[in-house]
Amino acid sequence: MDDDGKPGRLRTLEDVDFRGRRVLLRADLNVPLTADGAVADASRIDATLPTLRRLLDADCAVVLASHLGRPKGRVVPALSLAPVAQVLSQRLGRPVPLAPGVTGPEVAARVRALGPGEVLLLENLRFDPREEKDDPAFAAELAQGLDLLVDDAFGAVHRAHASVHALAGVLESVAGLLVAREVEMLSRLLGQVERPYAVVLGGAKVADKLGMVATLGERADRLIVGGGMANTFLLARGGRMGRSLVEPDRAADARALMERLGERLLLPVDLVVGSAPDDPEPRVVGADAVPDDAMALDIGPQTRGRFAAALAESRTVFWNGPMGVFERPAYRAGTQAVAAAVAAVPGLSVVGGGDSVAALHAAGVASRIGHVSTGGGASLEFLEGRDLPGLRVLGYRPPGAR
């Protein structure tokens, strides 16, 4: 439809009469789990409740679907959506049944039996290998007995997977309230922003994210890099990183970026190290001097101060990726300091990423953030100005897309 290269408008619930329809609600219920399999942070579940309630109140029959983790096309009981069904039941104050699979005759019978105002949660979409292959036959199975796709899975819109892409070729499709709000808020960072604009990046997925660092860094006045992401930069500068998480393959990219960004790039000057994430006795070392038997697990106290000072001068901020292994109390201080400093930025603050958002909640500052994005990779790719497959099928094209 929108192949003329012009920015396209997102189709939303306001564009259709959804009363009484049979809906597949694709949500992002990919929540972090605790070691014993409980929901560690329910932010993503809560984020999808407004759309779910809106549909149920309008007498829709709602089949709710999501992926969870990376089961790689096999049934992995530890990645069942059962704990999510439990939390959903608590939130809605009524049972939310879990289907005995993703598709197939038994599931189809349950879908057929679903009445107006009722909800059924499908099992983890990625239990079926066809989900990640964007398989049209799988999409057709998912669509059986339904007539509208409401996509509220912002965290998955950067993937060409069946439930967010091929399925839109089978069912009429619109964005849910969450996807609509994500697109509205993140779009603000693609337009004119109040400056200085700071981008803070950390976390562990260095190879996934390094490409985006470049584009985001170009738009920002300050690019603040910590966490596992910083290690590759420190290595590229000739630092000794011991057993830290590093990506030597990306050192050349990191070096080129350091040259391009110069003073605008802020890296750690000191690090908190341990022999492993469960080492309860952290030590502080210079950012270029991680002992051979140790690994960088948090930014150091001096770095905390410098990052906080840079954020205190900023009017707009985007943050993705913790500054360290914040799951462990001994390596949490850097992430907490950054969370507090991001929350104190007077202008627009946007935070994305499952772990980053969990860290915000742990630090008790989530309510002071302008927009808490449910997307990690998705929000980063959106902010790169990329044309994302899951948004394209909902009519949206970014400004300047080819």
Ligand code: ADP
């Ligand atoms: P998000 O979910 O917010 O997008 P990521 O998934 O990229 O963030 O990164 C979060 C993970 O990165 C956390 O599990 C954290 O323990 C890990 N991490 C952060 N810093 C380091 C580090 N220096 N070494 C190893 N892991 C790290």
Ligand code: MG
């Ligand atoms: Mg994560």
